[in-house]
Amino acid sequence: MHKKLMIYALTFSCALLASTINVSDATAESKKRFISIGTGGPTGVYFVVGNAVCRMVHKEAAEGRKKGRKHGIRCSAPSTGGSNYNIGQIKEGELQFGVAQSDWQHHAVNGTSKWAGKQFKNLRAVFSVHPEPFQLIARKGSGIKSWADLKGKTVNIGNPGSGQRGTMEVLMKRRGTKVSEFKQATELTSSEQVGALCDGKVDAIAYTVGVPNGAIGQAIDGCGAHFVNLNSSVEKSLVDENPFYAFANIPAGVFYKGQKSNVTTFGVMATFVSSSDVDATTVYEVVRSVFENLDSFKKLHPAFKNLNPKEMIKNGLSAPLHDGAIKYYKEKGWM
Numbered sequence: 001m002h003k004k005l006m007i008y009a010l011t012f013s014c015a016l017l018a019s020t021i022n023v024s025d026a027t028a029e030s031k032k033r034f035i036s037i038g039t040g041g042p043t044g045v046y047f048v049v050g051n052a053v054c055r056m057v058h059k060e061a062a063e064g065r066k067k068g069r070k071h072g073i074r075c076s077a078p079s080t081g082g083s084n085y086n087i088g089q090i091k092e093g094e095l096q097f098g099v100a101q102s103d104w105q106h107h108a109v110n111g112t113s114k115w116a117g118k119q120f121k122n123l124r125a126v127f128s129v130h131p132e133p134f135q136l137i138a139r140k141g142s143g144i145k146s147w148a149d150l151k152g153k154t155v156n157i158g159n160p161g162s163g164q165r166g167t168m169e170v171l172m173k174r175r176g177t178k179v180s181e182f183k184q185a186t187e188l189t190s191s192e193q194v195g196a197l198c199d200g201k202v203d204a205i206a207y208t209v210g211v212p213n214g215a216i217g218q219a220i221d222g223c224g225a226h227f228v229n230l231n232s233s234v235e236k237s238l239v240d241e242n243p244f245y246a247f248a249n250i251p252a253g254v255f256y257k258g259q260k261s262n263v264t265t266f267g268v269m270a271t272f273v274s275s276s277d278v279d280a281t282t283v284y285e286v287v288r289s290v291f292e293n294l295d296s297f298k299k300l301h302p303a304f305k306n307l308n309p310k311e312m313i314k315n316g317l318s319a320p321l322h323d324g325a326i327k328y329y330k331e332k333g334w335m
């Protein structure tokens with residue numbers, strides 16, 4: 001039996017939990033603090049995650065109102081290059097939070113894969129969000145039915161810094177596929193690639209993204225593109241060897257009307273991360289805002305439908321939890 005990353009129910013579990021801390025009572029604070037959350041392309045789900053977090057943070061704020069928390073936090077969540085870009089900018093102190101794939105969280109904190117020689121020991125997990133299957137999508141008429149058919153085709157391997165670019169490189173290495181075997185490898189961003197696919201400029205694209213996603217819908221329903229299965233012995237070995245990967249199914253016709261057959265691929269979790277350099281009071285307030293308003297949060301995207309606190313505080317998290325998050329989870333009796 002292989003691990004399964006269900007769109008509805010997940011089977012990840014790896015959490016390293018640390019010590020307790022004292023966080024001063026934030027209600028007493030009213031100093032303005034600005035936080036930035038790194039997301040992904042504007043057509044992805046990370047952009048919604050970041051902006052949903054900011055919305056909950058501002059909703060909880062007492063400023064201009066009689067009731068609420070005087071936490072003084074002002075939040076913004078700009079569009080970015082994705083997972084590895086976000087982690088890198090958190091490391092530099094340019095971003096305080098970011099959304100990142102669970103595979104890249106793992107590699108960054110351990111200094112492995114793309115993060116070899118650049119280990120980010122202060123990376124901290126905050127919570128996980130939705131599952132993200134790695135989706136390989138081929139253009140109608142491209143003749144691409146399997147990974148092997150990518151040979152001689154124009155393939156968008158993604159922009160450097162994106163999670164899908166990293167995961168594509170991992171898969172190419174494992175498959176023994178070189179960029180030179182493609183007719184051309186493009187580096188379009190997630191928001192550029194669907195237009196290029198539908199215009200026939202590229203034959204296949206890869207995207208690690210929550211389900212459903214508007215851009216994927218545009219490719220499948222809008223121009224007849226199709227998913228390619230990634231469930232061979234190669235992907236099985238990746239899933240078996242790595243705690244942050246699991247298989248996922250996207251059933252035909254459920255999320256995308258034009259999807260004619262079920263697809264099986266491997267995937268990761270989207271996770272919300274920060275740094276131990278970000279103070280515990282800020283992290284506590286952000287986490288509190290999200291979980292005190294989780295029902296409103298869940299309504300902001302269909303991929304959030306099945307979020308559940310008990311899973312969010314452990315699934316897909318390999319970096320230690322941030323002290324500010326631990327304080328809130330302990331208060332709630334979740335830890």
Ligand code: GLU
Pocket residue numbers: 039040041043044045046047081082083084100101132161162163164190208209210
């Ligand atoms: N998983 C993608 C990345 O790490 C982003 C997906 C999204 O924007 O929702 O770059």
